[in-house]
Amino acid sequence: MMRVFAWIWLVCAAAVSVSAKRPNVLLFLADDLGIGDLGCYGNTTIKTPHIDRLASDGVRLTHHLAAAAMCTPSRAALLTARYPVRYGKWHLGMNCTLFGRSCPGPLNYGFQSFYGIPVTLFQEFRGLHAFWKFPLHDRRFQGLAVAWMTAMVSLFLARRRKVLGSCTGVLLLMATHLLLGGFWFTFAHYSKNSETRWGVSLWLFKYANSRLFRNDQVVEAPIELDGLSQRLVEESRRFLEAHARDEKPFFLMHSFGHVHTPMFSAPHMAGRSKHGSYGDNVEEMDDSVGKVLATLAELGLEDNTVVYFTSDQGGHLEAVEDTGERIGGHNGRFKGGKRQGGSEGGIRVPGIFRWPGHIPRGVTLDTPTSHMDLMPTLLSLAGLPRVHTLVPQAMDKELDGEDISELLLKGAKGSKTPRLFLHHCGTSLHAVRMDTGDHVYKMHLAKPKWWKGSTQCGWHHLALCDCHGPNVTDLSSQPELYDLLSDPYEDYPPISPDSSEYKSVVHDLKEYVRQWKERVTLPPSQLSTSANALWKPFYQPHCHTC
Secondary structure (H helix, E strand, O other): OOHHHHHHHHHHHHOOOOOOOOOOOEEEOOOOHHHHHHHOOOHHHHHHOOOOHHHHOEEEEEEEOEEEOOHHHHHHHHHHOOOOOOOHHHHOOOOOOOHHHHOHHHHHHOOOOOEEEEOOOHHHOOOOOOOOOOOOHHHHHHHHHHHHHHHHHHHHHHOOOOOHHHHHHHHHHHHHHHHHHHHHHHHOOOOOOEEEEOOOEEEHHHHHHHEEOOOOEEEEEOOOOEEEHHHHHHHOOOOOHHHHHOOOOOEEEOOOOOOOOOOOOOOOOOOOOOOHHHHOOOOOHHHHHHHHHHHHHHHOOHEEEEEEEEEEEOOOOHHHHHHOEEEEOOOOOOOOOOOOOOOOOOOEEEEEEEEOOOOOOOOEEEOOOEHHHHHHHHHHHOOOOOHHHHHHHOOOOOOOOOHHHHHHHHHOOOOOEEEEEEEEEEOEEEEEEEOOOOOOOEEOEEEOOOOOOOOOOOOOOOOOOOOOOOOOOOOOOOOEEEOOOOOOOOOOOOOOOOOOHHHHHHHHHHHHHHHHHHHOOOOOOOOHHHHHHHHOEEEEEEEEOO
């Protein structure tokens, strides 16, 4: 069903009649961007004039929420309007055939064309990593060296004594090299040691995963990171030019590599920011937004295109270079960050909508909204029926997103009933939020154990807080309750458990959670079995033209 939901809002607008021209949709999706990194959200030192102008020309949401504080589940929720915990950590994936000859990936899920990265960026994609290595301090390599020398001496002596014929000797020599070479490759590149990540060497990690795709084919391996932003922009510009005169509207999803680690910039963009390489990345992303929007205007598409800008989750506070330079985002005064379940800094994200002549200019709204609202809202803005009418076979699939078109168009909530939001970390429920109109309550059921004096869990580009276990404080027996309208940054002590307000609100929220858990069955993780998690080189995509 994930395929169906993705298809609905990607393609359905293109299926309407010509007589009622529907708006195009342009989605800008940043990666790991902190809400405090943009000028329109309070930053005064990183320059983001194009995104700021987009906000001034439309509606800026200040209480916009990611459905998860991690990239993949957050993006899954944005595409499907459903909590990612309903279907596990879902990727569009590549679905490669034998020997990686065809990897349809997004083409199987409603996209008609694709240019981009199939998984995510990794720090290991940058720089050179050694292929040839033979660390003799490692006992495995010591044993391998002894085995190789013993085999060579034995073959030499057998050849001199004429025990082996010349052909047999050559075959045994080749077999020995192949066998011991296989052991060497396994020890060097496919086993756990201090120089590996997830059991593979940095060299193998980069060359197995650093892939740029066009549709179902690898076109660049490994990816040349410097200049990638500009190549993504050119691809979007070509798409707009190709479809500018189409009778049917288009949907363009421009996913940035920025500002996920590693940091990279084109030479002309490097060194411009006051905030080092991270600031350079934010400003390069803003430059990309400006170029795509300029093309939209040049082609006369600006007035009939809904533009939406957001980030998949908050900034990665712990991320640092080996030199000590910070390369993670700034989440303003909100506490916590990426992969911190219900921590506000990990799920409070920018949200900007623009549609000239329809969505008012220069409006700021503080009503709680969600990534999951995108699909039902776009359907409404396009004048299309609800998803269950469009796809009857999805009737039994409950949506968690809501139509916020009235909010965007008129600044008014479509419903007066309280709205609730669940905040998971993995499959663990960490917080619940309830917007009553007069209050925005937030109940914490679990919190990560931050480093003293901080709201993060270490310093490293791989460091992230745990979702459960000894590094998480369980608050389920006596949850912490805040009213975010009076204490938006959770700076003050929570509402007293002895108060009638606490007892009433916590009771209602716990009852909501109980009912939700009764009707929602969580599926197993896609990585719950070793077979699914195992690297399968016979499915590895390769670049046949590079």
